[in-house]
Amino acid sequence: MISGFDIIILVFLIVTALIALRVKDLIAATMILGIYSFLMCLLWAEMGAVDVAFTEATVGAGVSAVFMIATVFQTKRNSKD
Numbered sequence: 001m002i003s004g005f006d007i008i009i010l011v012f013l014i015v016t017a018l019i020a021l022r023v024k025d026l027i028a029a030t031m032i033l034g035i036y037s038f039l040m041c042l043l044w045a046e047m048g049a050v051d052v053a054f055t056e057a058t059v060g061a062g063v064s065a066v067f068m069i070a071t072v073f074q075t076k077r078n079s080k081d
Helices: 004-022 026-046 050-074
Strands: none
Touching: 004 026, 026 050
């Protein structure tokens, strides 16, 4: 049976995924995807897969978010809009 906590996390996952698709700023989208990874970490921990949750927290929310932000700061814009 699915608990109330799982349903709340699933709703937050859907909302953050939709927000990440709709936002125009790349830094904001990266931060929202980091939040999405953290919510996935909570969901994995709730299901009892602590090793998967730890990996998701370190790689998904931590390292990949830092790499994406560093990549965005290294890019240059060609237009002035």
